[in-house]
Amino acid sequence: MKRMPREDSGPELRLRRILHSRGLRYRTNLRGLPGTPDLVFSATKMAVFVDGCFWHQCPEHGTMPKANGDWWREKLDRNVERDRRVDGELEELGWLPIHVWEHDDPDLAADQVEQLWRERRAS
Structure with a gap:
């Protein structure tokens, strides 16, 4: 799993390209x-x-793999727990955590991010 890319996934690049084209840096x-x-x-x-x-x-x-199911369930449950913990830590620091699923339409996801960005800039 250490070899799994953590940056620059296809969905991430699509979202970045759209946001950048809209002038968001x-x-x-x-x-x-x-x-x-x-x-x-x-x-x-x-x-x-x-x-x-x-x-x-x-x-x-x-999805949950069928092979070695118990191990995967624990691993993926830890990922979800870590996501919640990280969100809480960010919120305590005054940050807004935003999650976009890889299957989300990138234009709609960019709309949501841009709207939140504009709201927070105005306040």
């Missing part, structure tokens, strides 16, 4: 924040995670 994979978000909007304190359906157990598309 962000940093990627910024270390130092809990969870190392995929996209960071520092001025508005927004942390965006593009979550894979398998690894983060999407309620629509998350």
Whole structure:
């Protein structure tokens, strides 16, 4: 699993391309924040995670392997627990965690991120 790419996935790149074309500027994979978000909007304190359906157990598309099922269940449950913990840590620091599923329409996801970005800039 250490060989699994953690950055620049297809869904992440599509979202980044759309947001950039709309004039939104962000940093990627910024270390130092809990969870190392995929996209960071520092001025508005927004942390965006593009979550894979398998690894983060999407309620629509998350699957459980049949082989070695107990091990996988524990592993994937820990991922979900870590996501919740990281969200709480970010919120305590005044950040807004945003999660986008890999299967989400990138244009709609960009709409949501942009709307939140504009709201937080205005406040």
